[in-house]
Amino acid sequence: MPELNLTSAPAHLRHGSNIGQPLTRRDGVLKVKGQATYAADNHPPGMLFAVMAVASISRGRVISLDVSAAKRHPGVVDIMTSDHKPALAIDPDIKTNPFVFRMEVLQSNKVRYANQPIAVVIAETLEAATEGAALLAPRYETLPPFVGLDAGDSFVPPVVGVGNPTENHRGEVEAGLASAEKQIDATYETPPQYHNAMEPHAIVAAWDGDKLSVDMPTQGLMLSLARIAELFGVAHDKIHIRSPFLGGGFGSKGFMAGPQTLGIMAAKLVGKPVKLVVRREQMFGPVGHRAPTRQRLRIGADGEGRLTAIDHHARTVSSTFDDFYEPAADASHTLYAAPAIRTSHDAVRVNTGTPLFMRAPGEATGSIALESAIDEMAWACGLDPLAFRLRNYAEVEPITGKPFSSKALRACYEQGAARFGWTKRPLQPRQMRDDAGLLVGWGMGTATFPALMFQAQARAVLRRDGSGAMEIGAHDMGQGAWTALAQIAADELGLDIDRVEFKAGSSDLPDAGIAGGSAHTATAGSAIHSAGAAVISKLADLATSDERSPLFGAGNAGVIARDGRLIRRDDESRGESYSEILARAGVAEVEARGTGAPNPAAMEEYAMHAHGAVFVEVKVDPELGQIRVTRMVGAFAAGRIVNPRMVQSQLFGGMIWGMSFALHEEAITDRRTGRIMNANLGEYHIPVNADVPPLDVITVEEHDPHVNALGIKGVGEIGITGSAGAVANAVWHATGVRVRRFPIRIEDLLTQL
Amino acid sequence: MKTFDYVRPATVAEAVAAAAQPGAAYLAGGTNLLDLMKGGVSRPDRLVDVTHLDGLDQIERLADGGVRIGALVSNADLAHDSDFAKSYPAVAEALLSGASAQLRNAATVGGNLLQRTRCAYFYDTASRCNKREAGSGCDARGGENRTHAVLGWSENCIATHPSDFCVPLVALDAIVEIEGRSGRREIALDELHRLPGDTPERETAFEPGDLIVALRLPPAARGFAAHARYLKVRDRTSYAFAVVSAAAALRIEDGKIVEARLAFGGVAAKPWRARAAEDVLRNVAPTVDAFQEAARRALADAKPSGDNAFKIELARRIVVRALSLAAAGTPARIPALPASPFAPTSGAIHARA
Structure with missing residues (x-):
């Protein structure tokens, strides 16, 4: 250390x-x-540089690599391939526990997704290793890949998220829908997204006999240590991982993934310390991502604007070789007091790196669909979106009937709305313009995230x-x-x-x-x-x-x-x-x-969630369709706030990510090859400074005696939920155009404006 | 990365000689070339670093009323030259709407003219691209192509030229001064970039060794200073290439347009001068009706090359808006969000209530 x-x-x-x-x-x-000192800042004596070569096809096998050309390049020390690598102690595909992420560590020549590692070049300099990787000039046998949400036969996965049931229901959904005065039946699509922490995955690995020293950013030191121990057959006390700082993780650094394992293998192969840093474009594949979804929401409400039923179905994808299913529909479990709720999921397998947790997994994807649908229903009922949400305020957790350990959402709604000036919002869309004639719209969304431990x-x-x-x-x-x-x-x-x-x-x-x-x-x-x-x-x-x-x-x-x-x-x-x-x-x-x-007795007794309300103003050019968020107010109740400054930053970051979800982020996948065509931060758009308006965060006081002794609920992910839907709803309110495919693009508005 | 020779010539003549060999490339700001080299898209054998050549970093006011800009003037320095910005406000606005502050500090005038397309299939060496490898095919056709060309494209290539800077320049009849093996010559910027046709790998009118030494704006270009705008619609507020952009410049006398200039960015393999639209704006009042007719003319030959039909309608609307903005008058200051529809001083007239 x-x-x-x-x-x-x-x-x-x-x-x-x-x-x-x-x-x-x-x-x-x-x-x-x-x-x-971040991981890649470490340079132990004698260290070599490793660079991955990754597949440019998404399905098939590598039939040749020009290893000799790469080896001839000055400075190249060795090339690790599926034919030349140190043995692992166990098959990395074996799930010894539910938190094993299957990884590509050169166990065969099969290619299961684009950007899958297929070789590692180890050299005296980063430049030599990089050129060595380019010289490998792989040839492939290519098979037609499975791409997109309709790629093949769908199936119902055994669980979604981490062990969540695939289907849940309470009450009679079909009866609830049948009895409804107003019905919404709408389908929303969200794209694949990639975490892209500023610091890519990196490792500096050094073996000393059977002792292993590792510098590596990780969100789970002991989980990573246990995984390394089983993969390399080393006792836990022989491994030391240092991870003093991460340049962001967002879920992608929770599990040991292939690239870092390859770094340890490379160090073993050459008997010297090795540094391996994942290149930006290689982040789009082997280290997890947010899966795309297609979500159908059927919602019913009675003549007074009270929900009669919510039916939320999510289609998602997983890889062809591992199981992670974005639990998008579960977002409908906790927020709105429908007497009947059903959530369900199905999936198809596609040639992609396995999806993984990405900041608010399930909640983010599910929330933008649910909050859009709730907004559509409020409009159908002729009610202000906040009034509609208050009319359907859940006093107990709708899916379980449990009381909440604490829930200051009403105060979030009140304080957020007051700060934003929500009462001046016209009910009808397309009513507001600014001095320059730009369309102005106000939207809101409810934020929620479970208080876990x-x-x-x-x-x-x-x-x-x-x-x-x-x-x-x-x-x-x-x-x-x-x-x-x-x-x-x-x-x-x-x-x-x-x-x-x-x-x-x-x-x-x-x-x-x-x-x-x-x-x-x-x-x-x-x-x-x-x-x-x-x-x-x-x-x-x-x-x-x-x-x-x-x-x-x-x-x-x-x-x-x-x-x-x-x-x-x-x-x-x-x-x-x-x-x-x-x-x-x-x-x-x-x-x-x-x-x-966690306290199992309290968990049995209470539903535990943080809550919030996000209010957004957007402006839309009435002829050109370009959208700009001009104001965001978020009010969040998340139990005890340990450090208000850090919490504000976390919530800002989440709100910006919500805006990004609604308007910017999308991995553009070639429909024919399954390859990601914008695997760089120039073209994979996230908001830049000029996109981010003044942000206003209110932390609403909340005392929770049940979640834990300190009363802390956590603020890392809730900011993205609510915000994404609020932006989408504001775009509708500005234009009268409801876009159900995210991110919302210029062309989605252009011809309907 | 691939090893290459690096030479730093002392004179323009030495540079031309050094770059005339096959496999040579000029290095100036490097903001595009170095990325292309890192990605294996460009693999030059020799880099000829021209950044130390004398005399190419000046902005000169010419006796005839024109301006001559050295090829090594940075985008930022040119945009922030207050005399230049006052005389050619649409050019300054276009410069400031491009890339990021850091890139504008590094990028040069000469290099900007020669930046390569942003077509993802060009950058992706595993894809077929006729521009990168002649005759290999075009994977952008039938691929993810919402941002691709709607004018002047061919079955062999649907890529667009990404420059913002070139759009008002081509509208203002900019001239490129070139030093080559057979001495100095000059061509109109409009003649510099080629449409793809059957030879998309030939992007410019350049011969091996040709070096841009300067860019000139003719005397008449200043005449549009009072009514000149650049408008750029993009997928985020900054640091994004244009989905479609337009430069509009007008000379208005006695309530009538005496002369109009109009060019597009992001729609074709070159900055696209819309002369047919300019023609219908001569000697008419600057009205929305006239602008709509100009827009119709400007896009008469447009056709989608993929999932990008929306760009044609968007371009029409951008024409109307850019001309409306130009007619309303150049703002006293370049807006804080240059070329953005959200510029607070846009003076936009949103006709459709």
Whole structure:
């Protein structure tokens, strides 16, 4: 673990409660100065460079590679192919646990998708390896690929998402639809999207005998470690992964994928440290993506605008060799109080890299369809979209009937609408223009994301010098874990944050679980909470059982930890410092471990979700069809907010991604070859600065006594939900044109304007 | 990457000699060429770096009222030259609507004229492309082609020329000064780029070794300064190539158009001068009706090359809008979102209420 000298600027110095303070990033100065060491910044002595060659067909087999031409290129050291590679300890296609992502690691010459790795060139320089890969000039036997949502026979997958049932229902949907006064039957399509974190997948791998050192961005240190251990037949304690910073993950760095495994294989093959960095265009294939969907929504409402039924069916795709199914229809489970709900999925197999979690998997795709359909129904009922949503406000979770652990959505609607000025919205579309004559539209969407938790451990230490330490193998993907988790640690240890040595981002620290599902702060924070309580309890034992201590006899529950001191709960003037307690006891430090985990009893009892409401203004050129978002207001209730500044950034990012979903992002797949034709950030459009309007985020106060001891729900993904649909609905309100294929393009509006 | 010779000639004559050999390419800003080399699309044997040549980085006001722009002037420097921007506002607006600030700082005037198409099948070496490899076929036909050409394309190639800069230049009769093996010559910019026909691999009128040394705008080009706009419709607000763009420039006297200039970007393998439309605008009042007739004329020969029929209708509307904007007068300042329909100072007249 490289020593991280996290900054201690005046902005960080807070006394008393750390949780809730908008501290700036503790790693900010390091990042600004370029001193934060990302995986690819590591250069161990003797390191070689590896570059993948990837398939330019999407189905077939490699029949030849010009290995000798590549080998002749100056600087090329070796070429790893399906015929020349170190053996793995197990077949990588075996699913030893549900979180195994099948990967292409040169086990055969078969090609199952475009951009699949087919060889790795290892060379003394990046340039030589790159040219070596180009010289391989693969020849293929090409088979007709399966492309698109209608590629073949559909089937019903056994589960969607992570173990979710493929079908759910409550109540009588057909009866509900039949009895409805108003019906909407609409089909929406969403495209394939690729995560494209700013930092591509990268690895620096170095073997020393049977010991393996790895620098690699990962959202799941221990999950990756376990996967490496089984693939290479190495004991867990022989592997060390460092992942202090990720340049974004968004779900694509949760599982060990092929490219990083190839880096470890390459290092083994040549007996030297190897760096492998995935090129941008190679990100479109082997490291997961968001699958396309086609979603049909049938919704019924009675004469008063009360929902009678929601039937949400989603068609999606998976790869020809693995199973991940975007759980899009599940978005209809929680938001609206229909007495009858049915959600179902089917899928086709296509020649694509396996889809995976991508920021709000299921919720993002499902939400844009559901929020569009709800908007269509509100219009059909002649109701304001907010009024319609309030009329169908779910007081209990519709699909299960469980009460919510907390739900401040009504306050989100109120505060967001007030900030936006929603009451001035005309009901009819195409009523508003700006001074230049541009069409103006206002749309809204409801945001939702489950409050999940995984398992985590932490280790806490209090030292005689008055400092403390908190160790947890947590992951900072840019969301601010270095800061937010340190704030929790400081509070749990009763110390100022600058007296806490916070360690994270390394596999030799306690397992922090996976940084996904918007659950990392809740999960790691809970482990920190319990480790902190446990170490304070040990310290209190030392003091309260010692006759020389002013705390003698106060009992474990009778002391409070604050500002580096334990004080009596019944008399705050009596207390002593941690240093005094440890010095008298003659110990250098006390340590304890703690665990964070979901509470099954609470989960059984309550539905747990974060909520929000997003309000959007767009402008549309009435003749040219170009669209621009001009205002976004999001109000979110996500339990306790540990660091408002980091949370605001997370929500901004999510809202921008929602806009991107509605208007920009799409992997353009050649219908004949299954190849992605815009595999670069020039043509795979995401919003640029000029697309992003002033954003306004409100965090609505919410106290949740059930989700976890800290009351944290998580904010990583909710921002994208609601926002995408709100943009689409605003486009309709501006133009009167309902576009049901995303992203909305100029040509979708042009002839209908 | 592929190894190549790198030479840095001291004079234009040396440069021409060095680049006249097969497999040589000139390197200036490198904003397009280096990407093409990284992708294996261009694999030159020799790069002739012209960035250090003297005398090619000046913007000169000529005695006859024209302007001469050295080939190595950066896009950014030209756009931000206030005298140039005042005299040729549509050119400045087009420059600022292209690429990103970083690219505009690096890109040069000469290089911009010679940028290659953005057709995905041209960039993708696993696809067939007659432009990249003569006679191999065109995978853009029948492929993903919503942004491809609607004018001047052939069965062999449906790619478009992506430049913004060239669009107002061709409208203003820009002239390209070329140094070649047989000395200096000049051609109209409109003659520089070729339509694909049966030889899409031949993109320009260049001979081996030809080096653009300067670009000239004739004296008459200044006459449009009061009524000149560039309008660019794109899939996002900035950092995107035009789906369709247009430059419109008018000379208006006594309420009548004396002379009109109109050119499109993003519709053909070259910046597309719409002379037939210009003709119908001579000596008429600048009315929406007249502009609509011009639009009809401008697109009379357009036909879709794939999933891009919408571009024809879009181009018609862009003509009407660009001409309306030009007629309304050049804004005092280039809008903060140059060439965008969302420019706050667009002065747009949205006729269809």
